[in-house]
Amino acid sequence: MKDSTIKKLEILAESAKYDVSCASSGTSRKNQQGGIGSAQGWGICHSFTADGRCVALLKIMLTNFCLYDCAYCINRHSNDIPRAAFSPKELTELTIEFYRRNYIEGLFLSSGIIKNPDHTMERMLRVVKDLRTIHRFNGYIHMKAIPGASSELIYQAGLYADRLSVNLEIATETNLKRLAPDKDHQSIYLPMRHIQQHLIENKEDRKKFRNAPKFASAGQSTQLIVGATDENDKQILELSSKLYKRPSMKRVYYSGFIPVNGYDKRLPMVQDVPRIRENRLYQADWLLRFYHFSVDEIVNDEHQELDLTMDPKLSWAIRNPHYFPVDINRASYEQILRVPGIGVKSARLIVSARQHGRLNFDALKRIGVVLKRAQFFILCHEMTSFKLQNASAEYIRMSLQEPPLLEHSIPQPQQLAMSL
Structure with missing residues (x-):
């Protein structure tokens, strides 16, 4: 590899590391005869699969030159940092070389805005198109859709990429305009709507025409700082709840603010946002998507912030003692799912197993229930008293609250969700 290519790789990989909105869940692209790579069932960008396997992708920017001057971004126009740019051909060949050396299993491609959104999108599109058509690469590709790019370019990108994403970055319009004067929510939501519309149209086309190509089979994602x-x-x-009501939105990622531009007075004067807050948001997100919780049950006008000392499911349970006890042998699946220490898989196994006999503590342990948590909220064959009645909320809080997470030992969102 040329020294100039290595230097570009160092600069552009460093510039891309702050974007966390990359994963391969949901894609179904299979290997094809004569092609290379496969994305089926794999997580990408140092994500963890269901069996604990860690897999990786080339997470890179086409260029870190950018017309915009967003206060929170390391690649902002006014920053004096090393700049570089790959040509589409260079980046395509680099991706293939990395794959052949077994360094990666896919590509996450983003870019700074150069000239205008359409010009940037065209260059990114050339990379993913060449990978698919010339090199017949069947691995996972996640590509950023550039706000302001035409609907046609977004459609073309979706024919070659497994997932498209547009980052909202800041949750409210006022704060976004204050920190990123070149952006507004309208320009971000527009490509999101384009992606959604193309997905709906593609679904209809595939019903009518068997050989119609797939469009962004893994849907779209976004990121909030x-x-x-x-x-x-x-x-x-x-905001996340509203986004998930869109049929094309698969994931909302939460990125704790990192003060890379400490000189900008518009940004908070902090060393770092507590990573535990980021993890609590992922756990709350899990409750919204898989546990049938509404936002008002997790946070409300009285409790507007998540409790950092315990997961949001346990926090809800302590605030709502009238919901308990839940009789494991009689309650519905939805009721069981709300018990701290019982996850989606365990709840399904409980409903299935109790058809063959009454469940006791040993059976719950074998199923995978975290009894240290669940014991305060359930009744089962061996236990007819309700522990929550005999233990104060403060006692349960002190018994079950988690110690502060160390920066180097923060679990993945998937691992956190398993303890809910």
């Missing part, structure tokens, strides 16, 4: 502005957790989760 947490802590750069004064939005509370309630505002953030309300």
Whole structure:
């Protein structure tokens, strides 16, 4: 590899590291005869699969030159940092070389805005199109859709990329305009709507025409920066809930604010946003998507911020003792799902297993229930008394609250969700 290519790689990989909105869940692209790579069932960008396997992608920017001057971005126009740009051909060949050396299993491609959104999108599109058509690369590709780019370019990108994403960054319009004067929510929501419309149209086309190409089979995602502005957790989760009502939105990612531009007086004077807040938002997000919770149950006008000492499901349970006890052998799936220490998989196993006999503590342990948490909220064959009645909320809080997370030991969102 040429020294100039290595230097570009160092600069542009460093510039891309602050974007966390990348994963491959939901894609179904299979390997094809004569092609290379496969994305089926794999997580990308140092994500973890269901069996604990860590897999990686080339997370890179086409260029970190940018016309915009967003206060929170390391690549802002006014920053004096090393700049570089790949040609589409260079980046295509680099991706293939990395794949052949077994360094990566896919590509996450973003870019600074050069000249205008359409010009930038055209260059990114050339990379993913060449990978698919010339090199017959079947691995996972996640591509950023540039706000302001035409609907036609977004459509073309979706024919070659597995997932498209547009980052909202800041939850409220006022704060976005204050920190990123070149952006507004309208320009961000527009490509989101384009992606959604193309997905709906593609779904109809595939019903009518068997060989119609897939469009962005893994849907779209977005990212919100947490802590750069004064939005509370309630505002953030309300926005996420609205986004998830769109059929094409698969994931909202939460990125704790990192003060890379400490000189900008518009930004908070903090060393770092507590990573535990980021993790609590992921857990709350899990409750919205898989546990049938509404935003008002997790946070409300009285409790606008998530409790940092315990997960949001446990916090809700302590605030709502009237909901309990839940009789494991009689309650519905939805009721069981609300018990702290019982996850989606465990709740389904409980409903299935109790058809063959009454469940006791040993059976719940074998199923995978975290009894340290669940014991305060359930009744089962061996336990007819309700522990929550005999234990104060403060006692349960002190018994179950989690120690502060160390920066180097923060679990992945998927791992956090398993303890809900």
